[in-house]
Amino acid sequence: MDIDAMVPGNPDVRLTAYSRAGGCGCKLSPLELAEVMRHVPVSVSDAAVLVGLDSPDDAGIYGLGDDLALVQTVDFFTPIVDDPYDWGRIAATNALSDVYAMGGRPVSALNLVAWPRDLDMSILGRVLAGGSEVCEQAGVTIIGGHSIDDPEPKYGLAVTGLVHPDRIVRSRGARPGDVLVLTKPLGMGIVTSGIKASKTSEATAAEAIRVMTTLNRGAAEAMSAVGVSAATDVTGFGLMGHLLEMLDGVTSAELDFDLIPVLLEAIDLARDGVLPGGSRRNQEAMGAKVESPALDDARRALLFDAQTSGGLLIAVAPGKEEALHAQLAENGVGGAATIGRIVAGRGTVVVSLG
Numbered sequence: 635m636d637i638d639a640m641v642p643g644n645p646d647v648r649l650t651a652y653s654r655a656g657g658c659g660c661k662l663s664p665l666e667l668a669e670v671m672r673h674v675p676v677s678v679s680d681a682a683v684l685v686g687l688d689s690p691d692d693a694g695i696y697g698l699g700d701d702l703a704l705v706q707t708v709d710f711f712t713p714i715v716d717d718p719y720d721w722g723r724i725a726a727t728n729a730l731s732d733v734y735a736m737g738g739r740p741v742s743a744l745n746l747v748a749w750p751r752d753l754d755m756s757i758l759g760r761v762l763a764g765g766s767e768v769c770e771q772a773g774v775t776i777i778g779g780h781s782i783d784d785p786e787p788k789y790g791l792a793v794t795g796l797v798h799p800d801r802i803v804r805s806r807g808a809r810p811g812d813v814l815v816l817t818k819p820l821g822m823g824i825v826t827s828g829i830k831a832s833k834t835s836e837a838t839a840a841e842a843i844r845v846m847t848t849l850n851r852g853a854a855e856a857m858s859a860v861g862v863s864a865a866t867d868v869t870g871f872g873l874m875g876h877l878l879e880m881l882d883g884v885t886s887a888e889l890d891f892d893l894i895p896v897l898l899e900a901i902d903l904a905r906d907g908v909l910p911g912g913s914r915r916n917q918e919a920m921g922a923k924v925e926s927p928a929l930d931d932a933r934r935a936l937l938f939d940a941q942t943s944g945g946l947l948i949a950v951a952p953g954k955e956e957a958l959h960a961q962l963a964e965n966g967v968g969g970a971a972t973i974g975r976i977v978a979g980r981g982t983v984v985v986s987l988g
Contacts, residue, residue: 647757649721650830652750652787653712684799685736690879691805692732692866695797703799705738709869710746710790714826714942715843718757722764724846725789728869728943730772733795734854735867735946737803740795743769745779748788761789772849803857806882807864808949812976814887815958817853817967818845818945820873820936821900827910828903838899845897846943852965853946860958863951868944872916874924874937876947877983886979891929892988893973896936904932904939912940928987937985949976 676687684703685695693707709729713721726743733740745765749758769776774793808814825842828834834842850867857865866876873894877887916938926934950958955972962970 647754649713649716649718649757649787652753652785684802685804689804689806692735693738693795695736695802697799701798703797703802705733705736705740705795705797706793707732707795708746708790708792710748710788711942712786712788714846715829715839718760719764720843720847722761722766722789723768724843724943725761726765726768726791727847727849729791729793730768730774731850731867731869731943733793734850735803735805735865736795736797737801737854737858737865738795738797740772740774740793742794743774743776744792745776745781746788746790746792747779747781748784748786749781750785750787751783753787758787765789765791768847768849772851801858803862803865805864805866805876805880808880808885808976809863809951810885810976810978811952812863812949813952813955813972814877814889814974814976815948815950815955815962815970816868816873816895816945816973817850817948817962817970818848818868819895819897819969820868820939820941820944821897822846822942822944823872823910823913823940824900824903824908824935825897826942828899828908831908833903833906833908835899838897842897850946852967853948853962853970856958856961856965856967857946857948857950859961860950860954862948862954862958864949866947868941868947870912870940870942871920872913872938872940873947874920874983875916878920878923878981880947880949881976881979881981881983883981886977886982886984887974888977889974889983889985890988891926891933891985893971894936895969895971900936900939901932904935909935910940913938916940923981924983924985926985929985933987945970
């Protein structure tokens with residue numbers, strides 16, 4: 635992909651020029667969300683709500699009986715790349731990921747569209763076509779949607795999935811001794827910021843798009859087959875944000891940066907000051923809970939980088955680690971790595987080098 639290429643058939647349009655922040659980097663920060671949620675009642679009287687606002691899980695779950703529950707999630711964001719078809723593919727892959735992170739199987743989706751009327755509608759058609767392609771690949775049927783006029787383009791999906799109530803995977807539940815497995819590399823926020831600034835190489839841009847359009851289905855099926863303690867997908871809050879949610883203040887974690895898969899060019903870009911606003915906000919919000927004395931600023935930035943359509947972060951008992959990696963490989967999940975372990979503690983992370 636030529637990162638300087640314009641939208642096909644619209645040589646004067648760069649989609650990323652329409653967004654202040656791209657992809658999951660446009661999310662509100664954890665601190666901002668915490669302030670908002672102070673005013674929102676989280677308790678519910680409906681016993682069928684199995685997972686709701688009272689926990690920081692990736693999706694809500696509503697029970698339909700002893701052997702079936704709905705998994706419900708929504709995710710949308712501003713342009714992260716200039717090619718509309720690729721943006722649609724990335725946004726759809728990202729939205730489906732929350733269902734996979736909960737151990738579910740997505741089955742239907744609704745398109746969510748915000749679009750400026752003065753931007754060629756054929757471009758929006760390409761965005762929707764990209765999302766449709768990913769949904770078809772995932773076995774998900776798009777059954778409707780909603781659109782509004784908005785000066786900043788946005789696209790995503792509201793997704794419904796299915797899961798057996800006994801097979802729900804929560805973000806909490808990791809125990810001391812569990813190992814941590816990450817199924818995709820870090821660096822998407824930095825690399826895509828580099829794309830917007832025309833500083834990312836063509837090869838790295840193409841690899842980032844490949845990663846962001848790879849479904850987490852194989853990883854989800856692997857963890858469900860093996861049985862794991864906890865899981866979450868790594869998106870806008872970065873590896874540290876989602877790991878800290880997993881720790882929930884009752885355990886801690888130790889990581890080895892050299893074991894963490896990353897897009898190597900992201901380190902050089904970070905060293906050159908290419909950092910999305912979302913990644914900076916993540917570090918401001920959570921940096922005090924992460925010790926990394928051996929890391930330089932560029933490597934530390936990768937820990938907080940706001941990912942889009944990132945991998946699953948899985949906590950699994952050490953006796954099941956080998957089986958999980960074998961199942962991931964069998965399911966075609968390449969590059970998954972054990973990056974550290976859960977230890978006793980109160981919600982902190984220590985990251986060493988080597």
